[in-house]
């Protein structure tokens with residue numbers, strides 16, 4: 225088979241780059257995907273009860289990028305959705321990121337009023353305050369609020385999620401935990417927040433609908449790439465696999481989802497409820513609360529973090545530790561030797577957690593900087 229571009233992986237990275245190449249450059253693309261579906265980790269489908277679910281965990285689209293929003297809007301209409309998350313703390317369900325509503329739900333009224341006053345004397349309403357900064361604050365009440373959030377909301381969740389103590393992870397992970405000095409319970413604050421009206425998979429189908437894009441499913445690229453004649457490759461699979469693990473395997477954290485259908489109309493108060501302290505799972509997602517689907521009964525997914533085992537489960541999250549970054553850097557240097565003949569893009573090829581909007585922005589950027597200029601020269 226003869227094509228201009230071989231793209232490995234039909235997730236956001238592979239699909240967006242394929243679409244750009246076919247529609248903007250008029251070149252032929254073959255996407256090879258090892259799974260039996262397009263969409264990568266954002267794939268969704270209707271389960272046997274007719275409920276739209278996300279196979280690889282809840283995917284909430286949010287962005288501040290007008291460019292990404294407008295690009296994707298060319299392939300889908302949207303259902304506006306503001307994600308709200310509750311966490312079970314001392315047996316009560318309170319909003320997270322922790323904010324004034326969470327304090328009011330957990331603390332006696334006179335204490336929460338006093339705390340609010342201390343916060344007002346030290347911060348501006350609307351601030352996002354890193355919890356680690358609160359723990360070091362001169363004011364005793366602010367310090368103890370910081371410690372409370374750290375112990376009850378962050379610590380247990382982190383240990384379950386990563387099977388590591390916070391001090392074993394990159395400091396960037398702990399530095400991110402915020403207290404939101406507001407009554408705004410929305411999990412994200414981005415300008416654009418919505419889900420594709422007919423689902424992610426439908427949107428991917430439309431992205432790939434072009435005569436010069438062919439997709440080969442159920443195929444590991446290593447099985448076929450020698451038989452395909454192509455000029456350049458875009459690789460969105462794991463970078464360590466590409467180089468036959470010559471510097472060792474990059475570690476990932478994996479997840480198991482226990483999907484359950486309930487006949488009752490509603491299962492929980494919000495689309496997502498976190499369990500930072502009790503049980504072995506981290507969170508329960510109720511899908512129809514997220515997608516806005518009107519359907520009889522409801523499907524939930526109970527999420528258990530677990531160790532990643534190649535060939536057994538999925539590599540979900542790169543583990544943010546210094547020694548892993550060092551291994552990745554060795555692979556990245558190898559990739560640079562290929563001088564653009566292979567373009568490495570996306571979360572597995574760059575060993576980096578990207579949100580969907582970031583990965584779309586990255587794909588558009590790679591197209592503009594590494595694909596279009598080189599085509600112009602030749």
Ligand SMILES: Cc1cc2nc3c(=O)[nH]c(=O)nc-3n(C[C@H](O)[C@H](O)[C@H](O)COP(=O)(O)OP(=O)(O)OC[C@H]3O[C@@H](n4cnc5c(N)ncnc54)[C@H](O)[C@@H]3O)c2cc1C
Pocket residue numbers: 232233234235236237238256257258259263264265266280281282283284285286443444445446460461462465479540541569570571572578579580581583
């Ligand atoms: C549990 C979870 C929840 C998330 N929730 C959100 C969210 O709410 N909001 C948000 O913005 N982002 C979220 N994300 C991030 C989002 O999933 C990623 O940004 C996005 O999937 C990255 O796209 P990608 O194309 O880089 O990678 P992928 O989607 O992983 O696509 C890569 C593709 O390459 C294929 N592949 C790999 N190896 C080979 C091979 N050897 N041969 C052929 N094909 C191969 C894979 O099967 C896969 O389909 C979440 C991620 C996880 C893990």
